[in-house]
Amino acid sequence: MIRANDNYGKLKASYLFSDIRKKVEKYQQDNPDKAIIRLGIGDVTRALPDACIKAFHQGVDEMASDETFKGYGPEKGYEFLREKIARFDFQKRGADISPDEIFISDGSKCDTGNFQELFATDIRVAIPDPVYPVYLDSNIMAGRTGEFENGRYQGIHYLDCTAENGFLPEPPAETVDLIYLCFPNNPTGTTATKDELKKWVDYARANKALILFDAAYEAFIRNPEIPHSIYEIEGAKEVAVEFRSFSKLAGFTGTRCAFTVVPKECMIYSGSGEEISLNALWDRRQSTKFNGVSYPVQKAAEAVYSQEGQKQVKELVSYYLENADIVTAAMKSLGFDFVGGQDSPYVWIDGNGRDSWEFFDMLLTSAGVVCTPGAGFGKCGNRYIRISAFNSRENVQEAMARLKEAL
Numbered sequence: 001m002i003r004a005n006d007n008y009g010k011l012k013a014s015y016l017f018s019d020i021r022k023k024v025e026k027y028q029q030d031n032p033d034k035a036i037i038r039l040g041i042g043d044v045t046r047a048l049p050d051a052c053i054k055a056f057h058q059g060v061d062e063m064a065s066d067e068t069f070k071g072y073g074p075e076k077g078y079e080f081l082r083e084k085i086a087r088f089d090f091q092k093r094g095a096d097i098s099p100d101e102i103f104i105s106d107g108s109k110c111d112t113g114n115f116q117e118l119f120a121t122d123i124r125v126a127i128p129d130p131v132y133p134v135y136l137d138s139n140i141m142a143g144r145t146g147e148f149e150n151g152r153y154q155g156i157h158y159l160d161c162t163a164e165n166g167f168l169p170e171p172p173a174e175t176v177d178l179i180y181l182c183f184p185n186n187p188t189g190t191t192a193t194k195d196e197l198k199k200w201v202d203y204a205r206a207n208k209a210l211i212l213f214d215a216a217y218e219a220f221i222r223n224p225e226i227p228h229s230i231y232e233i234e235g236a237k238e239v240a241v242e243f244r245s246f247s248k249l250a251g252f253t254g255t256r257c258a259f260t261v262v263p264k265e266c267m268i269y270s271g272s273g274e275e276i277s278l279n280a281l282w283d284r285r286q287s288t289k290f291n292g293v294s295y296p297v298q299k300a301a302e303a304v305y306s307q308e309g310q311k312q313v314k315e316l317v318s319y320y321l322e323n324a325d326i327v328t329a330a331m332k333s334l335g336f337d338f339v340g341g342q343d344s345p346y347v348w349i350d351g352n353g354r355d356s357w358e359f360f361d362m363l364l365t366s367a368g369v370v371c372t373p374g375a376g377f378g379k380c381g382n383r384y385i386r387i388s389a390f391n392s393r394e395n396v397q398e399a400m401a402r403l404k405e406a407l
């Protein structure tokens with residue numbers, strides 16, 4: 001008899017953004033004349049930068065001739081891209097990361113979801129609340145939790161992110177082995193200073209723990225005091241893996257390209273306490289289960305680092321940041337408390353006592369605006385909604401005008 005992985009039975013019925021999509025589709029079917037504006041899932045709306053498009057086309061043309069055709073590429077990604085990433089994203093910021101510590105992939109969702117496979121099932125995992133659901137769900141699937149009770153999975157160490165702690169959790173008093181952090185944060189849009197990140201790096205070094213640092217939104221950082229990479233913190237190379245993506249930086253959500261940094265110094269431990277290279281282990285995993293990102297896509301991603309590309313991605317990110325300014329100005333004028341929207345495309349809004357799914361329904365039905373209910377990111381999100389700045393200027397302006405009318 002073929003038996004199911006019982007851990008899947010512990011998951012909530014469907015993934016947050018699928019739930020929202022179904023609700024919005026149903027509403028649209030029932031109200032075909034209503035023009036809906038989507039500020040829910042953080043999906044970009046603007047075209048790929050011109051520099052990327054040109055390189056993408058060139059990559060496709062190379063596939064059209066036997067002389068330049070490429071079959072399977074290196075599972076880790078082409079050297080031309082890894083070299084640029086190491087130089088521009090890390091070495092230029094004083095972080096000593098080399099190309100062989102970089103693994104190109106088809107997305108940070110897959111990498112943050114897959115990475116936990118390398119660890120024992122009985123490790124103690126610390127996960128922020130609210131959180132990008134992939135970190136928690138992938139650990140549930142792997143059997144690292146008990147049942148769901150009172151809004152929480154047994155066996156997970158939750159790091160509450162609330163207005164009281166400025167949405168920045170402190171390292172726990174007890175020992176945990178694996179820590180998920182995301183800055184600029186999804187969903188709250190908050191950022192962490194070097195001093196704040198240092199506390200986590202020191203904690204991980206003292207406890208032989210590992211930090212999985214999701215920096216998918218680093219391109220939105222404008223404040224020069226905020227670190228872009230955890231490797232700007234001394235000692236982080238021993239205890240942190242970093243996830244980055246071209247999705248929000250250069251509009252690659254549909255094109256798919258990201259990368260994960262696994263430093264050579266980073267060690268994990270066997271049951272008998274022997275050191276195991278995490279870089280070698282992830283390499284082993286990827287070369288078995290992954291066959292790389294397509295050549296034209298990697299050429300397109302490489303173009304981000306050209307002079308033209310750098311200028312164009314800055315413009316792209318600034319466009320969304322200006323949208324975020326429009327959202328925060330509207331929330332201010334409506335008298336809502338919020339965080340984020342600066343150095344981040346997300347605004348995290350306190351619904352003033354409203355339940356987040358009720359607030360979501362109300363905004364959908366009365367204004368035709370889709371947000372993300374905070375409860376979908378965890379118990380601490382129950383009284384919040386998230387508004388994303390990823391849409392056209394006109395739609396964001398129109399959405400805010402509708403909210404002002406509806407509220």
Ligand code: MLT
Nearest residue numbers: 040041042043109132186
């Ligand atoms: C979000 O809306 O939280 C993100 O778009 C999800 C993702 O990047 O997978």
